[in-house]
Amino acid sequence: MTLRFHWFLPTYGDSRYLVGGGHGTAVTTAGGDRPATIAYLSQIARAAEQLGFEGALTPTGAWCEDAWLTTAMLARESERLKFLVAFRPGLVSPTLAAQMAATFQRHSEGRLLLNVVTGGEDHEQRAYGDHLGKQARYQRTDEFLTVVRALWRGERVSLHGEHVKVDDARLDRVPDPVPDVYFGGSSPAAGRVAARHVDVYLTWGEPPDAVADKIAWIRKEAAEAGRTPPRFGIRLHVISRDTSAQAWAEADRLLAALDPDVIASVQSGLSRSGSEGQARMRALHGGRTGSLEVYPNLWAGVGLVRGGAGTALVGSHVEVAERIEEYAALGISEFVLSGHPHLEEAYWFGEGVLPLLRDRGVWRHPVDAGAEPVRAAIPFAGATP
Template identity: 25%
Template sequence: MIRFGYKASAEQFAPAELLKYGVLAEELGFDSVFTSDHLQPWRHDDGHAPAALPWLGALAARTERVLIGTSVLTPTFRYHPAVVAQAFATLGLLAPGRVVLGVGSGESLNEVPLGIPWPDGKERFARLKEAVLLIQKLWREDRVTSEGQFYKVENATIYDKPETPVPIYIGASGPAATRLAGRISDGFITTSGKGAELYTETLLPAVREGAEKAGRQIDDLDLLIEVKVSFDDDLQQARENTRYWGALALTPDEKTGVEDPIEMQRLSDALPVERTETRWICSSDPEEHATRIAEYLDMGFKHLVFHAPGPDQERFLRLYSEQILPRLRERSA
């Protein structure tokens, strides 16, 4: 099944406004609504960081059909994995069959301000793996005692949980975490705009390798990619809209160790639009736009979640539902 979703940008919009867009996405025919979970936004001025868990509960109550979830939440520092297990089990009961727990290894911007020492990538990966396995165990068993390297539970029970566990998707941009997604998760999450070779030669083969090591096939997983798109009748406006999200165009070296939204904003605002637009599919031609997006379907991704950078999200949703989604559904059929 090919699905097309909407990324509700929690970093850009206030909770009530964001909820309105999530509900509208369902009304206009989108298949899913995903949101991120940040303690702090990428920008200090005009930035937002609503908590994902209560927001998803509100979205569940206001919608009937769309799949909803996080892309992504970090279950290893601010949250104990058991708390995440409890919260998403509850969401799974409120919206049966419609909830996804998307997880990742985290970013220092969200954890260091709470006084959490920021470990290296090897430890973050180990924490993520242990957390996912513990969450799955808590959903699978009635009474859990476990003492891992990082997390301990003793006679822990998640009393209220759906009969079918909430699927867990692992977000990753490197081969190790991607192989982990193939081995132990129900889906894989990544983001667009990083060069076709990364997806075709590194990430998707790593998912396949991980799945096969666990006796599964890659088709057993939902392959989700968050596609950065800026579509407008005015091409220059589509390009200018990407300025708000300039942080996405910063190199890892440029943003390593940046834990303050004010500093992240300063670095982002210093970039010209020629840099900020590089992570986005910017277009004013619907046919050309759909053709470029379809490249990800050709790679093998089955679930495309569209993230638009502009301030007028209602306009984006309506333009996309009228001009882009029909073209993509026709191609995918």
């Protein structure tokens, strides 16, 4: 199994410290020392592309810039990198979403991936004019993806569901290739949607035993739905250094900079989250600032101030590579990673961990046809003075 790696575009701002915001937090708008300009995000995108990341996740929500518009601009600033665009069913019609995806594929030459986010927070959904409850949102996502998938197959679609109603819908031009659909969720309703519709099921970074249970659950759901199981991916932060001591010193630096009042405020907001996945993230750290290594090299400190993915792989390049192979042995084939700051951390991981995984035969650079990488010659080496 060849592993795939994706990076992250911080469309809310970046920093050398942990940036709050995200899923279920009380922070309306995140931020950082580096504004999320197209110029800065382009630096991250080009670095990720050069280092061998296949794609980059762009988040969705009131706390960040719009993912569709931002990635459409960044597509002109890159050549190969794919964009894993997060979006929420129900805020646009399925016909329009299918058309947008087809347009993006044509103009980006096939570089769109879609991360479907049902939305776990009632208050944020209502701010966008969506007043459905959580269970109804998952039912709508099921109907939404039924329409989108049919349109992408070139079918003419009429559906009168509980939440989605379209008549005689079709696309003049279908996307080529059809973008992979990524999706995550820990509730029973999420499992049913994943089993029926998605190409990649994503989990946040829990310890391996918990991840193995999720994989088994989704495989069972897919079998009951009469469908081949999806691929599996994991969403993690990463702090990778030449030595383990250097990596943990960086984690300690990030932790020491956190304001206890900010931690308390964020955790208060997250405690009201309706997301089962978010509850699982909170259970890993319990609001404490000590004993945050919840599994070897798995650190729960990020979740103290950030909603959503709250764990990081921390260790030497060798240790991080070993943990990645441990998750891969469970069935995880895609890794969606991030770090603080995202530009520098992409290089730490891309130059430190990816070569180890390449040498172990579990990863190769997307543009590498299998040949040895070209070594840069040293100008005038060996020349006679």
